[in-house]
Amino acid sequence: MGAAATYFRHLREAVVSIFDGMAVSASHLIRRPYTIQYPDRMPVRVQDTLPFRYRGILDVDLEICTGCLACDRACPIDCIAIAIEKNAATREIVISQFDIDLAKCMYCGLCSEPCPTGAIHHTTEFEGADFSLESLIRRFIAEPVVAYKAKKGAEPDVAVADLLTRGMTYVDEWAQPGSDKPAAVAAAPQAAVAPVVPVPGPGK
Protein backbone atom coordinates (compact mmCIF):
# COMPACT_ATOMS: atom_id res chain seq x y z
CA MET A 1 0.00 0.00 0.00
CA GLY A 2 1.32 3.39 -0.88
CA ALA A 3 2.05 6.02 1.70
CA ALA A 4 -0.83 8.13 0.47
CA ALA A 5 -3.29 5.27 0.85
CA THR A 6 -2.12 4.63 4.41
CA TYR A 7 -2.42 8.30 5.15
CA PHE A 8 -6.01 8.45 3.95
CA ARG A 9 -6.90 5.19 5.72
CA HIS A 10 -5.67 6.69 8.99
CA LEU A 11 -7.67 9.82 8.33
CA ARG A 12 -10.79 7.82 7.71
CA GLU A 13 -10.30 5.69 10.83
CA ALA A 14 -9.74 8.80 12.92
CA VAL A 15 -12.88 10.49 11.66
CA VAL A 16 -15.03 7.37 12.03
CA SER A 17 -13.82 6.57 15.54
CA ILE A 18 -14.25 10.16 16.65
CA PHE A 19 -17.84 10.05 15.45
CA ASP A 20 -18.36 6.78 17.33
CA GLY A 21 -17.23 8.52 20.47
CA MET A 22 -19.34 11.58 19.78
CA ALA A 23 -22.39 9.36 19.34
CA VAL A 24 -21.84 7.94 22.82
CA SER A 25 -21.43 11.41 24.25
CA ALA A 26 -24.51 12.67 22.43
CA SER A 27 -26.61 9.79 23.71
CA HIS A 28 -25.95 11.09 27.21
CA LEU A 29 -27.83 14.26 26.39
CA ILE A 30 -31.08 12.33 26.66
CA ARG A 31 -30.16 10.09 29.60
CA ARG A 32 -30.97 10.90 33.17
CA PRO A 33 -28.06 12.72 34.78
CA TYR A 34 -26.27 10.72 37.42
CA THR A 35 -24.77 13.61 39.34
CA ILE A 36 -26.55 15.57 42.02
CA GLN A 37 -25.97 19.11 43.13
CA TYR A 38 -24.86 18.76 46.69
CA PRO A 39 -25.89 20.33 49.03
CA ASP A 40 -28.14 23.00 47.56
CA ARG A 41 -30.54 21.21 45.28
CA MET A 42 -31.24 18.06 47.20
CA PRO A 43 -34.90 17.16 47.64
CA VAL A 44 -33.97 15.25 50.81
CA ARG A 45 -30.88 15.41 52.94
CA VAL A 46 -28.17 13.04 51.77
CA GLN A 47 -27.93 11.74 55.32
CA ASP A 48 -31.44 10.33 55.08
CA THR A 49 -30.71 8.38 51.94
CA LEU A 50 -27.61 6.60 53.18
CA PRO A 51 -27.74 2.88 53.94
CA PHE A 52 -28.26 1.72 57.53
CA ARG A 53 -24.72 0.38 57.75
CA TYR A 54 -23.17 3.71 56.76
CA ARG A 55 -20.23 4.46 59.02
CA GLY A 56 -20.55 8.15 59.75
CA ILE A 57 -19.81 10.16 62.87
CA LEU A 58 -20.11 8.13 66.06
CA ASP A 59 -22.88 8.65 68.57
CA VAL A 60 -23.39 7.16 72.02
CA ASP A 61 -26.72 6.50 73.73
CA LEU A 62 -25.60 6.75 77.31
CA GLU A 63 -28.95 5.50 78.58
CA ILE A 64 -28.10 2.02 77.36
CA CYS A 65 -24.34 2.02 77.83
CA THR A 66 -23.33 -0.69 80.28
CA GLY A 67 -19.89 0.70 80.94
CA CYS A 68 -18.26 -2.53 79.82
CA LEU A 69 -15.34 -0.77 78.07
CA ALA A 70 -15.45 -3.19 75.14
CA CYS A 71 -15.44 -0.31 72.67
CA ASP A 72 -12.49 1.33 74.39
CA ARG A 73 -10.48 -1.87 74.18
CA ALA A 74 -11.38 -2.56 70.57
CA CYS A 75 -10.37 0.83 69.21
CA PRO A 76 -6.93 0.49 67.64
CA ILE A 77 -5.98 4.13 68.13
CA ASP A 78 -7.39 4.88 71.58
CA CYS A 79 -9.67 7.67 70.53
CA ILE A 80 -12.30 6.66 73.05
CA ALA A 81 -11.71 7.75 76.63
CA ILE A 82 -14.05 6.32 79.26
CA ALA A 83 -13.77 6.70 83.02
CA ILE A 84 -15.84 4.43 85.23
CA GLU A 85 -16.10 3.88 88.95
CA LYS A 86 -17.53 0.83 90.58
CA ASN A 87 -19.71 1.39 93.58
CA ALA A 88 -18.98 -1.63 95.76
CA ALA A 89 -22.11 -1.22 97.91
CA THR A 90 -24.78 -0.91 95.21
CA ARG A 91 -22.76 -2.79 92.60
CA GLU A 92 -23.49 -0.05 90.13
CA ILE A 93 -21.07 1.34 87.62
CA VAL A 94 -20.85 5.09 87.37
CA ILE A 95 -19.55 6.54 84.15
CA SER A 96 -17.99 9.91 84.65
CA GLN A 97 -16.33 10.48 81.31
CA PHE A 98 -17.07 9.32 77.76
CA ASP A 99 -15.13 11.19 75.10
CA ILE A 100 -14.56 10.32 71.49
CA ASP A 101 -11.86 12.14 69.60
CA LEU A 102 -13.31 12.46 66.13
CA ALA A 103 -10.13 13.99 64.82
CA LYS A 104 -8.36 10.69 65.40
CA CYS A 105 -11.23 8.38 64.56
CA MET A 106 -11.01 6.57 61.25
CA TYR A 107 -14.63 5.37 61.22
CA CYS A 108 -13.57 1.77 61.07
CA GLY A 109 -16.44 0.39 63.12
CA LEU A 110 -14.32 -1.83 65.33
CA CYS A 111 -15.74 -0.13 68.45
CA SER A 112 -19.41 -0.61 67.64
CA GLU A 113 -18.90 -4.25 66.71
CA PRO A 114 -18.42 -5.64 70.25
CA CYS A 115 -20.88 -3.29 72.00
CA PRO A 116 -23.49 -5.49 73.70
CA THR A 117 -26.38 -3.03 73.46
CA GLY A 118 -25.54 -0.97 70.39
CA ALA A 119 -25.00 2.08 72.59
CA ILE A 120 -22.02 3.26 70.58
CA HIS A 121 -22.97 3.35 66.92
CA HIS A 122 -22.28 5.10 63.67
CA THR A 123 -24.81 7.61 62.44
CA THR A 124 -25.27 8.64 58.83
CA GLU A 125 -24.03 12.11 59.68
CA PHE A 126 -20.84 12.98 57.83
CA GLU A 127 -20.63 16.76 57.77
CA GLY A 128 -18.11 17.18 60.54
CA ALA A 129 -15.96 20.10 59.43
CA ASP A 130 -14.95 22.30 62.31
CA PHE A 131 -12.59 25.13 63.12
CA SER A 132 -10.53 23.56 65.86
CA LEU A 133 -9.30 20.14 66.83
CA GLU A 134 -10.54 20.76 70.35
CA SER A 135 -14.15 20.95 69.28
CA LEU A 136 -13.84 17.64 67.46
CA ILE A 137 -13.61 15.86 70.77
CA ARG A 138 -17.18 14.83 71.47
CA ARG A 139 -17.89 14.77 75.19
CA PHE A 140 -20.99 12.77 75.90
CA ILE A 141 -21.07 13.19 79.66
CA ALA A 142 -21.59 16.35 81.64
CA GLU A 143 -22.68 14.78 84.92
CA PRO A 144 -21.65 11.27 86.00
CA VAL A 145 -24.37 8.78 85.12
CA VAL A 146 -25.18 5.31 86.31
CA ALA A 147 -24.53 2.67 83.70
CA TYR A 148 -27.35 0.67 82.18
CA LYS A 149 -27.95 -2.76 83.57
CA ALA A 150 -29.82 -5.42 81.65
CA LYS A 151 -33.11 -6.14 83.42
CA LYS A 152 -35.10 -9.32 83.52
CA GLY A 153 -38.10 -9.15 81.24
CA ALA A 154 -39.15 -6.10 79.27
CA GLU A 155 -37.57 -2.76 79.83
CA PRO A 156 -40.02 -0.65 81.89
CA ASP A 157 -38.87 2.78 80.77
CA VAL A 158 -40.38 3.43 77.35
CA ALA A 159 -37.71 5.86 76.20
CA VAL A 160 -34.94 3.46 77.11
CA ALA A 161 -36.82 0.55 75.54
CA ASP A 162 -36.95 2.45 72.26
CA LEU A 163 -33.25 3.13 72.38
CA LEU A 164 -32.61 -0.50 73.18
CA THR A 165 -34.67 -1.67 70.22
CA ARG A 166 -32.69 0.64 67.98
CA GLY A 167 -29.44 -0.52 69.51
CA MET A 168 -30.23 -4.20 69.17
CA THR A 169 -31.23 -3.73 65.53
CA TYR A 170 -27.83 -2.21 65.03
CA VAL A 171 -26.13 -5.10 66.81
CA ASP A 172 -28.09 -7.60 64.71
CA GLU A 173 -26.79 -6.07 61.53
CA TRP A 174 -23.30 -7.37 62.34
CA ALA A 175 -22.43 -10.89 61.35
CA GLN A 176 -22.72 -13.14 64.38
CA PRO A 177 -19.71 -15.46 64.59
CA GLY A 178 -20.63 -19.03 63.76
CA SER A 179 -24.35 -18.25 63.65
CA ASP A 180 -26.37 -19.56 60.78
CA LYS A 181 -28.84 -16.72 60.92
CA PRO A 182 -28.17 -14.38 58.02
CA ALA A 183 -27.84 -11.23 60.05
CA ALA A 184 -29.59 -9.09 57.51
CA VAL A 185 -32.92 -10.87 57.75
CA ALA A 186 -33.49 -9.15 61.09
CA ALA A 187 -35.90 -6.29 60.52
CA ALA A 188 -33.23 -3.99 59.20
CA PRO A 189 -34.78 -0.60 58.73
CA GLN A 190 -34.00 0.39 55.21
CA ALA A 191 -33.53 4.03 54.45
CA ALA A 192 -36.97 5.51 55.01
CA VAL A 193 -36.84 7.71 51.96
CA ALA A 194 -36.40 6.38 48.47
CA PRO A 195 -32.81 6.98 47.42
CA VAL A 196 -32.27 10.03 45.29
CA VAL A 197 -29.37 8.46 43.53
CA PRO A 198 -30.84 6.12 40.97
CA VAL A 199 -30.17 2.51 41.72
CA PRO A 200 -27.86 1.22 39.02
CA GLY A 201 -29.84 -0.80 36.62
CA PRO A 202 -30.18 -1.50 32.96
CA GLY A 203 -31.23 1.32 30.75
CA LYS A 204 -30.05 4.19 32.88
Place this chain on the structure above:
Amino acid sequence: MSMLRTEEMTLNMGPQHPSTHGVLRFVIRTDGEVMREAIPDVGYLHRSIEKIAEKVGYHGFMPYTDRVDYVCAMFTNQAWGMACEKLAGVEVPRRGEYCRVIAAEFNRIASHLLTVGLMGMDIGAMTPFVHALREREMINDLIEELCGARLTFNYMRIGGVAWDLPPGWRDKALAYLDHLEPIVNEFNALFSYNKICIERLAKVAAIGPADAIDYNLVGPNLRAAGVNWDVRRDLPYSVYPEFDFEIPLGSGEWGAIGDAMDRYMMRIRELTQSARILRQALTQIPDGPVLAKVVRNFKPAAGECQVRVESARGDQGWYVVSDGTSYPWRVHVRTGSFAAMGMIQKLSRGLMIADLVVLIASLDVIAPEIDR
Protein backbone atom coordinates in the same frame (compact mmCIF):
# COMPACT_ATOMS: atom_id res chain seq x y z
CA MET B 1 23.95 25.10 12.55
CA SER B 2 27.03 23.92 14.36
CA MET B 3 26.77 27.11 16.43
CA LEU B 4 23.70 25.70 18.21
CA ARG B 5 24.72 24.23 21.49
CA THR B 6 22.43 21.67 23.12
CA GLU B 7 22.72 20.64 26.69
CA GLU B 8 21.08 18.15 28.93
CA MET B 9 18.50 19.48 31.31
CA THR B 10 17.39 18.06 34.62
CA LEU B 11 13.71 18.45 35.27
CA ASN B 12 11.68 17.68 38.30
CA MET B 13 8.28 16.09 37.88
CA GLY B 14 6.19 15.82 40.98
CA PRO B 15 5.73 15.14 43.82
CA GLN B 16 2.48 17.04 43.33
CA HIS B 17 1.92 16.61 39.64
CA PRO B 18 -1.65 16.04 38.54
CA SER B 19 -0.81 13.05 36.38
CA THR B 20 1.49 11.14 38.66
CA HIS B 21 -0.87 8.86 40.50
CA GLY B 22 -0.55 10.11 44.02
CA VAL B 23 2.52 11.67 45.50
CA LEU B 24 5.32 10.52 43.22
CA ARG B 25 8.44 12.26 42.07
CA PHE B 26 10.60 11.76 39.02
CA VAL B 27 13.95 13.34 38.30
CA ILE B 28 14.10 13.58 34.52
CA ARG B 29 17.29 14.05 32.56
CA THR B 30 16.17 15.23 29.19
CA ASP B 31 17.48 16.44 25.91
CA GLY B 32 14.63 18.41 24.43
CA GLU B 33 11.47 16.36 24.34
CA VAL B 34 13.31 13.05 24.48
CA MET B 35 14.28 11.76 27.87
CA ARG B 36 17.68 10.35 28.64
CA GLU B 37 16.33 8.89 31.83
CA ALA B 38 13.57 9.31 34.39
CA ILE B 39 14.57 8.32 37.88
CA PRO B 40 11.69 7.59 40.22
CA ASP B 41 12.00 8.94 43.72
CA VAL B 42 9.61 7.13 46.02
CA GLY B 43 8.80 7.42 49.68
CA TYR B 44 6.65 10.53 49.89
CA LEU B 45 3.66 8.53 51.05
CA HIS B 46 5.44 6.25 53.47
CA ARG B 47 3.35 5.88 56.60
CA SER B 48 5.09 2.89 58.22
CA ILE B 49 2.04 0.75 57.88
CA GLU B 50 4.07 -2.39 58.43
CA LYS B 51 5.41 -0.99 61.68
CA ILE B 52 1.95 0.04 62.83
CA ALA B 53 0.92 -3.61 62.64
CA GLU B 54 3.38 -4.37 65.41
CA LYS B 55 1.59 -1.89 67.68
CA VAL B 56 -2.13 -2.40 67.09
CA GLY B 57 -2.54 -6.16 67.12
CA TYR B 58 -4.16 -8.52 64.67
CA HIS B 59 -7.78 -7.35 64.83
CA GLY B 60 -6.87 -3.70 65.07
CA PHE B 61 -4.68 -3.80 61.97
CA MET B 62 -7.55 -4.59 59.63
CA PRO B 63 -8.58 -0.94 59.05
CA TYR B 64 -4.94 -0.06 58.39
CA THR B 65 -4.68 -2.59 55.60
CA ASP B 66 -7.26 -0.47 53.77
CA ARG B 67 -4.62 2.21 53.53
CA VAL B 68 -2.01 0.00 51.91
CA ASP B 69 -3.88 0.29 48.65
CA TYR B 70 -6.92 2.46 49.00
CA VAL B 71 -8.06 1.96 45.45
CA CYS B 72 -8.65 -1.74 45.97
CA ALA B 73 -8.75 -2.18 49.71
CA MET B 74 -10.76 -5.40 49.63
CA PHE B 75 -7.71 -7.34 48.52
CA THR B 76 -5.49 -6.05 51.30
CA ASN B 77 -8.30 -6.83 53.75
CA GLN B 78 -8.56 -10.31 52.35
CA ALA B 79 -4.83 -10.92 52.36
CA TRP B 80 -4.51 -9.84 55.98
CA GLY B 81 -7.42 -12.04 56.96
CA MET B 82 -5.92 -14.98 55.07
CA ALA B 83 -2.51 -14.48 56.67
CA CYS B 84 -3.96 -14.46 60.19
CA GLU B 85 -6.17 -17.44 59.43
CA LYS B 86 -3.22 -19.37 58.10
CA LEU B 87 -1.18 -18.59 61.21
CA ALA B 88 -3.90 -19.64 63.61
CA GLY B 89 -5.52 -22.36 61.52
CA VAL B 90 -8.94 -20.69 61.39
CA GLU B 91 -11.33 -21.93 58.76
CA VAL B 92 -13.58 -19.41 57.05
CA PRO B 93 -17.20 -20.48 56.47
CA ARG B 94 -18.03 -20.98 52.83
CA ARG B 95 -20.54 -18.17 52.70
CA GLY B 96 -17.87 -15.94 54.18
CA GLU B 97 -15.47 -16.88 51.39
CA TYR B 98 -18.12 -16.13 48.81
CA CYS B 99 -18.82 -12.75 50.39
CA ARG B 100 -15.10 -12.04 50.24
CA VAL B 101 -14.80 -12.97 46.59
CA ILE B 102 -17.89 -10.95 45.66
CA ALA B 103 -16.63 -7.88 47.47
CA ALA B 104 -13.12 -8.28 46.06
CA GLU B 105 -14.22 -8.75 42.46
CA PHE B 106 -16.48 -5.71 42.65
CA ASN B 107 -13.49 -3.87 43.96
CA ARG B 108 -11.37 -5.10 41.07
CA ILE B 109 -13.92 -3.71 38.62
CA ALA B 110 -13.94 -0.40 40.49
CA SER B 111 -10.16 -0.25 40.48
CA HIS B 112 -9.81 -1.11 36.79
CA LEU B 113 -12.49 1.46 35.91
CA LEU B 114 -10.46 4.07 37.70
CA THR B 115 -7.31 2.97 35.88
CA VAL B 116 -8.81 3.12 32.41
CA GLY B 117 -10.48 6.43 33.23
CA LEU B 118 -7.22 7.88 34.50
CA MET B 119 -5.47 6.68 31.38
CA GLY B 120 -7.87 8.86 29.43
CA MET B 121 -7.33 11.80 31.66
CA ASP B 122 -3.57 11.47 31.58
CA ILE B 123 -3.48 11.68 27.83
CA GLY B 124 -5.86 14.60 27.83
CA ALA B 125 -9.32 13.11 27.40
CA MET B 126 -11.59 14.20 30.20
CA THR B 127 -14.81 12.55 29.01
CA PRO B 128 -13.79 8.89 29.44
CA PHE B 129 -12.62 9.69 32.95
CA VAL B 130 -16.04 11.01 33.91
CA HIS B 131 -17.76 8.02 32.30
CA ALA B 132 -15.54 5.54 34.11
CA LEU B 133 -15.99 7.28 37.42
CA ARG B 134 -19.76 7.25 37.01
CA GLU B 135 -19.67 3.46 36.76
CA ARG B 136 -17.28 3.24 39.67
CA GLU B 137 -19.61 5.39 41.73
CA MET B 138 -22.39 2.83 41.29
CA ILE B 139 -20.08 0.12 42.63
CA ASN B 140 -19.21 2.38 45.52
CA ASP B 141 -22.92 2.71 46.27
CA LEU B 142 -23.25 -1.07 46.32
CA ILE B 143 -20.22 -1.51 48.54
CA GLU B 144 -21.40 1.27 50.81
CA GLU B 145 -24.61 -0.61 51.36
CA LEU B 146 -22.64 -3.76 52.03
CA CYS B 147 -20.11 -2.43 54.51
CA GLY B 148 -20.86 1.19 55.25
CA ALA B 149 -17.84 2.78 53.60
CA ARG B 150 -16.95 3.77 50.09
CA LEU B 151 -13.18 3.56 50.09
CA THR B 152 -11.66 2.27 53.32
CA PHE B 153 -13.95 -0.69 53.64
CA ASN B 154 -12.70 -2.62 56.67
CA TYR B 155 -15.20 -5.22 55.50
CA MET B 156 -13.37 -8.39 56.33
CA ARG B 157 -12.45 -9.84 59.67
CA ILE B 158 -10.15 -12.61 60.71
CA GLY B 159 -12.37 -15.62 60.06
CA GLY B 160 -14.78 -14.14 57.55
CA VAL B 161 -16.58 -10.89 56.90
CA ALA B 162 -18.21 -8.43 59.26
CA TRP B 163 -21.57 -8.12 57.52
CA ASP B 164 -23.66 -10.52 55.53
CA LEU B 165 -25.12 -9.37 52.22
CA PRO B 166 -28.04 -7.05 53.02
CA PRO B 167 -31.55 -8.04 51.87
CA GLY B 168 -32.11 -7.35 48.20
CA TRP B 169 -28.44 -6.63 47.61
CA ARG B 170 -27.89 -9.64 45.39
CA ASP B 171 -30.51 -8.51 42.89
CA LYS B 172 -29.06 -5.02 42.80
CA ALA B 173 -25.61 -6.46 42.22
CA LEU B 174 -26.84 -8.67 39.38
CA ALA B 175 -28.70 -5.73 37.86
CA TYR B 176 -25.50 -3.75 37.98
CA LEU B 177 -23.63 -6.49 36.12
CA ASP B 178 -26.30 -6.48 33.42
CA HIS B 179 -25.78 -2.77 33.17
CA LEU B 180 -21.98 -2.97 33.13
CA GLU B 181 -21.47 -5.22 30.12
CA PRO B 182 -23.04 -2.84 27.55
CA ILE B 183 -21.22 0.01 29.25
CA VAL B 184 -17.87 -1.66 28.58
CA ASN B 185 -18.70 -1.74 24.86
CA GLU B 186 -19.84 1.84 25.03
CA PHE B 187 -16.61 2.80 26.73
CA ASN B 188 -14.64 1.02 24.02
CA ALA B 189 -16.49 2.97 21.34
CA LEU B 190 -15.97 6.17 23.26
CA PHE B 191 -12.31 5.77 23.99
CA SER B 192 -10.45 2.47 23.59
CA TYR B 193 -10.97 2.09 19.85
CA ASN B 194 -10.58 5.77 19.19
CA LYS B 195 -7.84 6.22 16.62
CA ILE B 196 -6.16 8.94 18.64
CA CYS B 197 -6.06 6.76 21.72
CA ILE B 198 -4.62 3.82 19.81
CA GLU B 199 -1.98 5.95 18.12
CA ARG B 200 -1.07 7.45 21.46
CA LEU B 201 -0.73 4.16 23.31
CA ALA B 202 0.36 1.59 20.75
CA LYS B 203 4.07 0.71 20.68
CA VAL B 204 4.80 2.94 23.64
CA ALA B 205 7.11 1.45 26.28
CA ALA B 206 6.71 -2.16 25.24
CA ILE B 207 7.73 -4.75 27.81
CA GLY B 208 8.54 -8.20 26.51
CA PRO B 209 7.91 -11.39 28.51
CA ALA B 210 11.57 -11.86 29.48
CA ASP B 211 11.88 -8.30 30.79
CA ALA B 212 8.58 -8.53 32.59
CA ILE B 213 9.77 -11.59 34.47
CA ASP B 214 13.23 -10.14 35.14
CA TYR B 215 11.74 -6.99 36.60
CA ASN B 216 9.22 -8.91 38.63
CA LEU B 217 6.12 -7.36 37.15
CA VAL B 218 2.87 -8.85 38.37
CA GLY B 219 -0.80 -8.85 37.57
CA PRO B 220 -2.19 -7.21 34.45
CA ASN B 221 1.22 -5.74 33.57
CA LEU B 222 2.75 -9.20 33.48
CA ARG B 223 -0.13 -10.72 31.55
CA ALA B 224 -0.02 -7.89 29.03
CA ALA B 225 3.51 -9.04 28.25
CA GLY B 226 2.09 -12.44 27.35
CA VAL B 227 3.10 -14.30 30.49
CA ASN B 228 0.29 -16.55 31.56
CA TRP B 229 0.25 -16.20 35.33
CA ASP B 230 -2.62 -15.42 37.63
CA VAL B 231 -2.57 -16.25 41.32
CA ARG B 232 -6.31 -16.88 41.30
CA ARG B 233 -5.82 -19.79 38.94
CA ASP B 234 -2.25 -20.93 39.51
CA LEU B 235 -2.04 -20.75 43.30
CA PRO B 236 -5.73 -20.97 44.05
CA TYR B 237 -7.03 -19.44 47.23
CA SER B 238 -10.48 -18.81 48.67
CA VAL B 239 -13.21 -20.25 46.43
CA TYR B 240 -11.73 -19.24 43.08
CA PRO B 241 -11.33 -22.84 41.82
CA GLU B 242 -15.12 -23.07 41.78
CA PHE B 243 -15.48 -20.43 39.11
CA ASP B 244 -14.98 -20.61 35.42
CA PHE B 245 -13.14 -17.62 34.02
CA GLU B 246 -10.53 -16.75 31.48
CA ILE B 247 -7.24 -14.99 31.98
CA PRO B 248 -6.82 -12.46 29.18
CA LEU B 249 -3.33 -12.17 27.76
CA GLY B 250 -1.59 -9.46 25.80
CA SER B 251 -1.07 -10.39 22.19
CA GLY B 252 0.56 -7.35 20.69
CA GLU B 253 -2.30 -6.76 18.29
CA TRP B 254 -1.54 -3.05 18.26
CA GLY B 255 2.06 -3.39 17.19
CA ALA B 256 4.26 -4.55 20.03
CA ILE B 257 3.61 -7.10 22.73
CA GLY B 258 3.27 -5.56 26.16
CA ASP B 259 2.94 -1.99 24.97
CA ALA B 260 0.84 0.57 26.78
CA MET B 261 -2.20 -0.31 24.67
CA ASP B 262 -1.90 -3.97 25.62
CA ARG B 263 -1.70 -3.07 29.28
CA TYR B 264 -4.67 -0.77 28.93
CA MET B 265 -6.80 -3.36 27.11
CA MET B 266 -5.88 -5.94 29.74
CA ARG B 267 -7.87 -3.96 32.28
CA ILE B 268 -10.82 -3.57 29.94
CA ARG B 269 -10.90 -7.34 29.34
CA GLU B 270 -10.57 -8.13 33.03
CA LEU B 271 -13.68 -6.04 33.65
CA THR B 272 -15.79 -8.57 31.78
CA GLN B 273 -13.99 -11.53 33.35
CA SER B 274 -14.62 -10.13 36.83
CA ALA B 275 -18.24 -9.63 35.93
CA ARG B 276 -18.32 -13.27 34.87
CA ILE B 277 -16.88 -14.45 38.20
CA LEU B 278 -19.33 -12.21 40.05
CA ARG B 279 -22.31 -13.59 38.20
CA GLN B 280 -21.32 -17.14 39.15
CA ALA B 281 -20.53 -16.18 42.74
CA LEU B 282 -23.81 -14.32 43.21
CA THR B 283 -25.88 -17.22 41.91
CA GLN B 284 -23.93 -20.00 43.65
CA ILE B 285 -23.56 -18.36 47.05
CA PRO B 286 -24.48 -20.92 49.73
CA ASP B 287 -26.35 -20.24 52.97
CA GLY B 288 -24.66 -20.37 56.31
CA PRO B 289 -22.59 -18.30 58.66
CA VAL B 290 -20.20 -15.69 57.31
CA LEU B 291 -17.86 -15.38 60.25
CA ALA B 292 -15.95 -18.07 62.13
CA LYS B 293 -15.59 -17.86 65.88
CA VAL B 294 -12.33 -16.09 66.60
CA VAL B 295 -11.29 -14.94 70.05
CA ARG B 296 -11.00 -11.20 70.66
CA ASN B 297 -7.51 -11.56 72.07
CA PHE B 298 -6.16 -13.21 68.96
CA LYS B 299 -2.83 -14.93 69.65
CA PRO B 300 -1.61 -17.21 66.89
CA ALA B 301 1.14 -19.66 67.74
CA ALA B 302 4.68 -18.58 67.01
CA GLY B 303 5.53 -19.05 63.37
CA GLU B 304 5.54 -17.33 60.05
CA CYS B 305 3.43 -17.41 56.94
CA GLN B 306 3.23 -15.96 53.49
CA VAL B 307 0.00 -15.50 51.57
CA ARG B 308 -0.52 -14.24 48.06
CA VAL B 309 -3.61 -12.71 46.54
CA GLU B 310 -4.24 -11.45 43.04
CA SER B 311 -5.15 -7.85 43.68
CA ALA B 312 -6.13 -5.42 40.95
CA ARG B 313 -2.48 -4.46 40.76
CA GLY B 314 -1.26 -8.02 40.70
CA ASP B 315 0.26 -10.58 42.96
CA GLN B 316 0.33 -9.13 46.45
CA GLY B 317 2.35 -11.00 49.02
CA TRP B 318 1.89 -10.68 52.77
CA TYR B 319 4.53 -12.07 55.05
CA VAL B 320 3.65 -12.23 58.74
CA VAL B 321 5.82 -13.42 61.59
CA SER B 322 4.16 -14.18 64.88
CA ASP B 323 6.00 -14.67 68.15
CA GLY B 324 2.96 -16.01 69.97
CA THR B 325 1.89 -12.73 71.54
CA SER B 326 -1.14 -10.68 70.57
CA TYR B 327 0.98 -8.44 68.35
CA PRO B 328 2.63 -9.57 65.13
CA TRP B 329 6.40 -9.52 65.35
CA ARG B 330 6.88 -8.43 61.76
CA VAL B 331 4.63 -7.78 58.78
CA HIS B 332 5.84 -7.20 55.28
CA VAL B 333 3.83 -6.44 52.17
CA ARG B 334 5.14 -7.08 48.71
CA THR B 335 3.20 -4.97 46.24
CA GLY B 336 3.03 -4.86 42.49
CA SER B 337 3.32 -1.09 42.18
CA PHE B 338 6.72 -1.03 43.85
CA ALA B 339 8.13 -3.58 41.44
CA ALA B 340 6.66 -1.70 38.48
CA MET B 341 8.36 1.50 39.63
CA GLY B 342 11.71 -0.25 39.35
CA MET B 343 11.18 -0.70 35.67
CA ILE B 344 10.41 2.91 34.84
CA GLN B 345 14.05 4.02 34.79
CA LYS B 346 14.90 1.44 32.13
CA LEU B 347 11.80 2.01 30.04
CA SER B 348 12.08 5.77 30.09
CA ARG B 349 15.34 5.87 28.08
CA GLY B 350 14.53 7.39 24.74
CA LEU B 351 10.89 8.02 25.55
CA MET B 352 9.20 11.38 25.07
CA ILE B 353 8.32 13.27 28.24
CA ALA B 354 4.64 13.10 27.36
CA ASP B 355 4.95 9.32 27.05
CA LEU B 356 6.24 9.04 30.59
CA VAL B 357 2.76 9.96 31.73
CA VAL B 358 1.34 7.21 29.54
CA LEU B 359 3.87 4.77 30.94
CA ILE B 360 2.96 5.54 34.55
CA ALA B 361 -0.75 5.35 33.83
CA SER B 362 -0.42 2.09 31.93
CA LEU B 363 1.60 0.44 34.69
CA ASP B 364 -1.20 1.45 37.06
CA VAL B 365 1.03 2.38 39.96
CA ILE B 366 -0.66 3.73 43.04
CA ALA B 367 1.51 5.78 45.37
CA PRO B 368 0.31 4.40 48.74
CA GLU B 369 0.99 0.90 47.50
CA ILE B 370 4.53 1.81 46.48
CA ASP B 371 5.45 3.40 49.77
CA ARG B 372 3.03 1.81 52.25
